Each structure stands twice: as structure tokens, then as C-alpha cells.
Amino acid sequence: MAAKRRASRKKPPPISKASKIWMDGMLVDWDDAQIHVLSHVVHYGSSVFEGLRCYDTPKGSACFRLLDHLRRLETSAKIYRMDIPYSLEELAEATKELIRVNGLKSCYVRPLVFRGYGQMGVNPLNCPVHVAIAVWEWGAYLGADAMRKGVDVCVTSWRRLAPNTMPSLAKAGANYMNSQLMKMEAILGGFVEAIALDVDGYVAEGSGENVFIVKDGGIVTPPSGASILPGITRHSVIQLARKLGLEVRKQMIPREGLYIADEVFLTGSAAEITPVRSVDRIPVGNGRPGPVSRKIRKAFLAILAGTRKDTFGWLDFV
Numbered sequence: 169m170a171a172k173r174r175a176s177r178k179k180p181p182p183i184s185k186a187s188k189i190w191m192d193g194m195l196v197d198w199d200d201a202q203i204h205v206l207s208h209v210v211h212y213g214s215s216v217f218e219g220l221r222c223y224d225t226p227k228g229s230a231c232f233r234l235l236d237h238l239r240r241l242e243t244s245a246k247i248y249r250m251d252i253p254y255s256l257e258e259l260a261e262a263t264k265e266l267i268r269v270n271g272l273k274s275c276y277v278r279p280l281v282f283r284g285y286g287q288m289g290v291n292p293l294n295c296p297v298h299v300a301i302a303v304w305e306w307g308a309y310l311g312a313d314a315m316r317k318g319v320d321v322c323v324t325s326w327r328r329l330a331p332n333t334m335p336s337l338a339k340a341g342a343n344y345m346n347s348q349l350m351k352m353e354a355i356l357g358g359f360v361e362a363i364a365l366d367v368d369g370y371v372a373e374g375s376g377e378n379v380f381i382v383k384d385g386g387i388v389t390p391p392s393g394a395s396i397l398p399g400i401t402r403h404s405v406i407q408l409a410r411k412l413g414l415e416v417r418k419q420m421i422p423r424e425g426l427y428i429a430d431e432v433f434l435t436g437s438a439a440e441i442t443p444v445r446s447v448d449r450i451p452v453g454n455g456r457p458g459p460v461s462r463k464i465r466k467a468f469l470a471i472l473a474g475t476r477k478d479t480f481g482w483l484d485f486v
Contacts, residue, residue, distance in 0.1 A: 217244075229267060247340075314443075383430055400437065408464060408480075
């Protein structure tokens with residue numbers, strides 16, 4: 169066990185640098201994309217962001233649901249009263265230009281809106297709003313073998329945010345301090361990922377992924393009211409599963425539902441569709457990725473690879 173924990177704490181490689189980052193309408197060198205140490209975001213977490221992938225397909229590079237991600241960015245910013253000084257169309261074109269300039273066929277995309285250098289203090293309203301977009305090459309988020317073998321997760325002792333404390337529907341940087349506590353607890357405990365419960369003790373989500381369980385052929389995922397971020401990959405999986413003839417329900421899941429599920433899998437822009445092989449060291453099903461998650465993942469990745477017809481209009485070509 170000690171060896172397993174030491175292995176899980178090995179220092180990962182740094183971000184794979186690209187050439188340029190888009191900042192406030194300009195392309196700047198990667199190493200020059202900097203902000204002042206007294207920027208509001210550094211002290212008070214005043215940022216909202218997105219994460220999505222661009223895939224290499226036979227027809228060229230294509231971003232996965234680019235406008236849907238940017239709409240969610242706009243919604244997150246609205247909740248925090250941050251006026252983005254660019255239209256969604258301008259941000260979409262900036263994203264594509266950035267991918268082209270960096271010569272990347274596939275990559276991860278990180279749009280970011282944050283409050284910069286202005287006045288110090290909790291009140292953010294007198295601090296300027298900045299927008300940046302970065303792209304870089306990024307492999308499997310939860311490890312190279314995650315898709316094939318599944319991952320080991322724990323139910324964390326940290327709960328997700330209670331209603332009317334902080335808005336879970338916003339993808340805000342400050343929310344991810346909660347995620348960091350979850351993730352560190354999992355990693356130091358010898359797990360790959362953590363799943364949190366909501367304030368009432370029902371399953372919410374992972375540190376950066378939504379959760380699905382499969383029981384008796386039916387698929388269940390927590391509803392938006394379970395203190396989750398309604399993920400775009402989550403929504404895509406629901407659409408795709410139903411088209412494949414599978415039943416999908418949004419309902420509250422008790423903690424023990426994870427233990428007795430036939431399958432558990434995580435979804436997210438970074439994690440894509442990742443099966444879970446154990447929860448709290450209790451094997452899920454037979455301890456291997458199950459047929460339902462494999463079927464959905466195969467169809468999902470085929471669309472993103474351009475080998476299956478994109479009837480949903482998910483791909484936005486660069």
C-alpha cells in the first residue's frame with residue numbers, strides 16, 4: 169500500500185507549452201501571458217472558465233461543442249456580474265485562430281474570464297474583466313490506462329456546496345478549491361479520483377466530472393439540484409445513450425448506490441468517459457469496465473474521431 173501511495177504522488181510532467189495564448193484580443197507568447205500579483209482573481213478567486221477538447225478527424229481539427237461551452241462561460245460570468253467584452257462568435261473565432269496559429273491538430277482548450285488589477289478588497293466591481301484562451305496538448309486526464317481498466321475512486325469526506333452558499337451552476341475558479349480538497353484526499357489515500365456527496369448525503373459529482381451509474385440496464389445520473397455542474401459531456405452522454413435505445417434517468421443517488429451499481433462511470437471534457445472499477449475499495453460489478461459504458465464510450469469517441477456521423481452537430485471545425 170505504501171508503495172502504491174508513493175507511486176501515485178510522483179510529480180507529473182508540466183503543461184505542454186504551445187507557442188501563443190490569446191489575451192484580450194491579442195496573441196502573446198506563452199511565457200509572456202502574465203498578470204499582476206495583486207490582480208483580484210489571485211486573492212479572491214474571481215474567475216470563471218471552461219474546458220473542452222479539439223479532436224483530429226479525417227475532415228480536419230474540430231472542437232467539441234465549442235459554442236455550448238462558450239455559452240456556459242457566458243452564463244457563469246453573468247452569475248458573477250462579469251461583463252465579457254467579446255461576443256460568443258468572436259471568442260469562437262479566437263479559439264479556432266489560436267489552434268491554427270499553434271499548429272495543433274488536437275488539443276485541450278481553456279477559455280478564462282477573470283477580474284484583474286484594480287482595487288484591492290472583496291468588492292470586485294471596480295476591477296477590470298479580462299479574457300484569455302489557452303490551448304495545449306493533453307492526454308488522458310485520469311491516466312493512460314483509465315479508459316481500458318477503469319479507475320479506483322473514493323467517496324470524499326468533503327461535501328459539495330450547499331444551496332444558496334455558492335452557485336454550483338457556475339463553472340467558477342473559486343468552486344474548485346472544494347474540488348482540490350477532494351482530489352488531494354483521494355490522491356493521498358491511494359485513489360485516482362474522489363466522488364462527493366451533496367449537503368443531504370446524496371451522490372453529487374467528482375472533483376471535475378459528473379457521475380453516472382448503471383443498474384439493471386438503466387442509467388442514472390444526479391439531477392442539477394444535487395449541487396452539480398451540469399456538464400456538457402454529461403448532456404451529450406444522455407443524448408447519445410437515449411439514441412442508442414438506453415434508458416436514462418436523472419434522480420438522487422444514495423451513497424450505497426455506488427457500491428451496488430453494475431457500472432459506474434465519470435464524464436467530463438477532460439476525462440471524456442472514464443469507467444470506475446472500485447469505490448472505497450469495493451469492486452464495481454466485476455471490477456472491469458462494463459458493457460453499457462463501453463458501448464456509449466465507443467459511440468461517443470467515434471463521433472469525435474469523425475468515423476461515425478455527427479447527427480447532433482457537436483463538431484465545430486477549425
